[in-house]
Each structure stands twice: as C-alpha cells, then as structure tokens.
Amino acid sequence: MASRLWIFIKALAFLVLSNSEHVVAQDVLTRSVRVDGSERQLLVYLPENFRASESLPVLLCFHGGDDSAEGMMRFTADFRPLADSERFIAVYPQGLIFEGSSYWNSEGPYDNGTDEIGFARAMIDLLVRDYAADPTRVYACGFSLGGNLMRDLACYLGDQVAAVASVAASMWEWTLEDCSTTNRTGILSIHGTEDSYNPYNGNQHSISINSLNTHWASHNGANKSPITSTVSPGVTRYLWDKGDGCHTVEHYRIQNGPHSWPSFSKEVIWEFVSRYNISGLIGCGSEVELVIDGYNPKTRQLTLNVRNLSAGNFEIRRSSTGSFQSFRPRIEINQDTVFPLTIPSVPRDTLLLQIWERP
DSSP, rough: GGGGOEEEEEEEOOOOOOOEEEEEEEEEEEEEETTTTEEEEEEEEETTOOOOOOOOEEEEOOTTTTTOOOHIIIIOOOHHHHHHHHHHHHEOOEEEEETTTOOOOOOTTOOSSHHHHHHHHHHHHHHHHOOOOOOOOOOEEETTTHOOOHHHHHHHTTTTTOOOEEESOOOOOHHHHHHHOOOOOOOEEETTTTTTSSOTOOOSSSSOHHHHHHHHHTTTTTTTTEEEEEETTEEEEEEEEEESSOEEEEEETTTOOOOOOTTTHHHHHHHHHHHETEEEEESSOOOOOEEEEETTTTTEEEEEEEESOOSSOEEEEEEEESSEEEEEEEEEEOOOOOSSEEEEEOOOOOEEEEEEEOO
C-alpha cells in the first residue's frame, strides 16, 4: 500500500470578482474611502489592458510632507510605465491637510488622531473589492514623511502588507517603542548619508538607519551580518539575507546623498517588494512533506510523519477513487502535533492521502 500512496497539498485560493472580464481603459482613477467620518482620496492607476481576472498585486506609494498624490505620481515616483510592464496596480494616497500642509499622521507626541492605518486598510479593501487585487501581494513605499509611515504599516498592518520600502526616511522613536507586532515584513530602505531632513544617524525623533536595519533584521529572523556590494559609484547595497524565516532586510546607502528620491528607486523598490507575498519570499521554505513510516495490512494501522508544516490548522484526508474524505474520527494536525502519528483502521481501499488546510 505504501508504494501507492500519493501526496496532495491543497493551496488556499481566493475567488474574487464580479463578472467584469472586460478590459478597463488605461487611466488614472480618483477614488475615495471614508475613514472616521472623513473622505480620504487616492489615485488608482490600472495598467494597460487591465483585466480583473488577473488579480494583480498592488503598490501603494505615499508622497512626502507638503506634497500630493498627483505630484508623487507625476514628478517624484511615476510607477505607471513599470506597472504596465510588470503588471501591478499603482496607487497614490492623498494625505490630509494639517496646519496648511499635507502630512501623514503617526502615533507619538504629535499624534492628531488621524487614522492612517485605517486609511490603508480601507484602500486595500476597496482595491480587492473593485479591482480584484491580490490580497496576498499588497506592497507600500513612501518618500520622506511618507517613508516614515512605512514602519507604522509594518508594525500595525503587517497582516495585510507583505513588504514596504522607504526613500529618505527612517522610523520614529515612538513607533519603535510601541511596535510589538509578531508579523514579519520585507523591509527596504534607500537613504543618503547627507540627508539633512532625515539624518542618516538619526535625531531626537527618528532612529538611525543602522538601528533601523538592525531592528528589522532581528525581528525578521534574518542573518545578523549583511552581505555588501557596490552597485554603482557611491551606492552600496546591504542585504540581511533570510535566516530562520523567509523575510529579508535591504538597504541602499548613497554616499553624500541628499534628501531626495534617487532615479533608480522605482526599479529597486519593485524588484524587492515583488518577491514577496504575505507569507514572505515567494517560494521560500521547504514544501510540506508527508512520509509513510509503516503500514500493517492485518491491523490496517498506518504510521506517518509530516515535515515542514507551516502555521495553521490542517487535516489529513483520504481518497480511494473519487473525492477526498475525512477519516472517522477526523484527523486534525498543526505545528504542535507530535509525530510520528498512528492512524488505526485505515480503510483498505485507500489510495491517496491529502494534507488539507482547513479554512
């Protein structure tokens, strides 16, 4: 019997969409969501020949302080050509006006109560609902004040945002103190050593870039020491590669670089974040493996091992020639299950076993 057992893994799938299979015109759409009684706006760019059935990833791109979604899209970080070629939805959120300037709020001594995390959640809900965006591949990037917001997203929205990237930004001291998330998130930063607005070595409000990288490398279970490489004159790449998990930290250090958005940022950001889904680096980790240790044909007792089981609740099911069915009683397993596991009285007509992820 052991030689006839096949292993099947059921992957989670999600079905979205309305019946809109038609091509949506390439355009920038102005949308809004309501958060705490306020209308919050965002610009949505659907790549050319967009079809909802593609279920594309999303990149949220947050402007700097005293800027706008329109300015970010047209002048600072125009991801539209890349969205066309790489097939993703580019989104530009608009910050509220506070004391005459647009801004992004954060917890801490200057918190004015604006819920930016709620705004991000509402945007993701809208994009999944209306454009069938892939909820497992939501990314975010930001410049300056919008870049500092990326650490808030990693800390408070790590269950929905797979990877974040910042340019000319760090992490607020109060965000570091308050961040207690267990979620891991891909982290990328691009920063100049002569940034006068967000100093490379930190100030009274922001931690240093070295502290930022050390914190997230430790949190992500990445290697303690980075791999360094010179990617162009004056630009050094640091990679804290995956360690016990499937999340990395990357940093581009621009020698004598000012407070600006370097021309290479768009390609570097997309190349980094697009390797992730909400579970980590796509394809990372060993596949779940079910191994039959023994089978007694007289007692019909089966002994098996399951290796590399991820977090979650699973069930072992059986099939003879048709659909898979539960054992009686049901055999449920998770990471706390002690293996090898013995299943008594296995029906003689069993040909296939399946590890099924329970909803």
